[in-house]
Amino acid sequence: MTITPPTTPAVLAGTAVGALAEEALLSPKPGLVDRRGGGAHDDMDLPLLLASAEALRPAFERIAYVSAGATTDVGLREELGRVGREGERAMTRATGGVNTHRGALWALGLLVAAVAGGAGDERAAARGAAGLAALPDRRAPEETRSHGERAMSRYGSPGARGEATAAFPHVIEVALPRLRHSRAAGFAEEAARLDALLAVMSLLDDTCVLHRGGLDGLRAVQAGAALVLAEGGAGSARGREALMALDGLLRERRLSPGGSGDLLAAALFLDMVPWPGGPARAGQEVRPRRSARPAQEVLSCRR
Numbered sequence: 001m002t003i004t005p006p007t008t009p010a011v012l013a014g015t016a017v018g019a020l021a022e023e024a025l026l027s028p029k030p031g032l033v034d035r036r037g038g039g040a041h042d043d044m045d046l047p048l049l050l051a052s053a054e055a056l057r058p059a060f061e062r063i064a065y066v067s068a069g070a071t072t073d074v075g076l077r078e079e080l081g082r083v084g085r086e087g088e089r090a091m092t093r094a095t096g097g098v099n100t101h102r103g104a105l106w107a108l109g110l111l112v113a114a115v116a117g118g119a120g121d122e123r124a125a126a127r128g129a130a131g132l133a134a135l136p137d138r139r140a141p142e143e144t145r146s147h148g149e150r151a152m153s154r155y156g157s158p159g160a161r162g163e164a165t166a167a168f169p170h171v172i173e174v175a176l177p178r179l180r181h182s183r184a185a186g187f188a189e190e191a192a193r194l195d196a197l198l199a200v201m202s203l204l205d206d207t208c209v210l211h212r213g214g215l216d217g218l219r220a221v222q223a224g225a226a227l228v229l230a231e232g233g234a235g236s237a238r239g240r241e242a243l244m245a246l247d248g249l250l251r252e253r254r255l256s257p258g259g260s261g262d263l264l265a266a267a268l269f270l271d272m273v274p275w276p277g278g279p280a281r282a283g284q285e286v287r288p289r290r291s292a293r294p295a296q297e298v299l300s301c302r303r
């Protein structure tokens with residue numbers, strides 16, 4: 001089977017790891033790990049997040065490899081579940097047991113699978129990922145007692161699974177349009193990415209936040225993020241002031257918008273994918289907006 005050029009499993013894995021690194025490096029992110037430190041987390045920092053992203057590279061490559069030209073069926077879903085759980089183990093080995101990227105592996109893993117499976121643009125990728133997420137995985141543990149599961153039963157939040165089965169609305173309808181709007185308005189890339197993150201934070205029912213801060217915490221995160229945008233966004237002086245105030249609040253209350261971080265990484269991934277009909281951008285996985293290289297040679301990928 002072949003993956004449509006210029007994409008290959010290695011390129012897709014590199015793009016996914018690059019998106020995770022870009023998300024981690026983006027600063028200042030309210031409550032999240034960034035260049036300044038662990039944010040609301042006392043068990044994480046930037047080097048740990050970058051090591052975790054790198055540890056996921058083989059899982060992303062394997063996900064792309066098994067999805068290339070494959071039919072979207074229960075067999076593929078179960079294989080992705082197996083590879084995803086193996087990826088989670090590689091992550092915890094690299095981090096000494098810290099959950100650095102569980103939600104991110106889920107979102108990016110499904111999107112990588114959809115792109116490798118032939119999705120030709122970002123909306124098709126989100127729909128393909130949704131189709132995979134909706135399929136049953138008979139090998140999945142019945143109950144994990146995860147924070148997300150607990151938040152789901154307590155608050156009725158659909159969480160990471162719901163976002164995926166709904167075809168990533170916060171990526172497609174919120175983060176990507178905001179990223180492009182802020183770029184078009186002339187803001188620097190960093191400010192545009194922060195605005196995209198804030199737009200997601202202002203709307204998402206993030207189970208990380210619900211788990212740590214309940215509904216009050218979620219309301220504080222959503223309202224604080226909306227205020228930064230209303231003040232002009234991360235690229236304006238007043239918006240920056242509001243952003244730093246929000247960061248202080250989230251650190252003080254130990255609230256981490258991890259789900260929004262994941263969805264920003266997913267948006268950056270879709271923004272960086274070398275789509276077959278689009279400009280040739282293979283190899284730009286880490287700094288996609290700054291250079292352009294010719295498309296990679298087509299590689300054959302056998303299941």
Ligand SMILES: CC(C)(COP(=O)(O)OP(=O)(O)OC[C@H]1O[C@@H](n2cnc3c(N)ncnc32)[C@H](O)[C@@H]1O)[C@@H](O)C(=O)NCCC(=O)NCCS
Nearest residue numbers: 081084103106109146147148159160163205206207258259
């Ligand atoms: C679906 C997952 C995320 C588990 O979800 P659950 O809510 O039970 O877990 P947990 O609380 O540990 O993690 C959820 C994470 O999702 C992110 N998140 C939280 N809220 C949201 C939201 N509303 N939208 C998107 N992401 C969110 C956060 O990072 C959070 O930490 C996933 O880890 C999983 O089931 N993996 C199994 C392996 C698999 O099937 N993989 C296939 C593709 S690789």
Ligand SMILES: Nc1ncnc2c1ncn2[C@@H]1O[C@H](COP(=O)(O)OP(=O)(O)OP(=O)(O)O)[C@@H](O)[C@H]1O
Nearest residue numbers: 024032033099100101102103104208256258261262
């Ligand atoms: N920059 C970031 N900093 C911190 N977390 C991030 C970042 N980007 C994405 N995340 C996501 O946030 C999640 C961290 O989850 P969470 O804070 O709920 O950790 P936990 O260990 O499960 O919970 P807790 O720390 O409350 O015990 C990860 O799954 C990861 O995908």
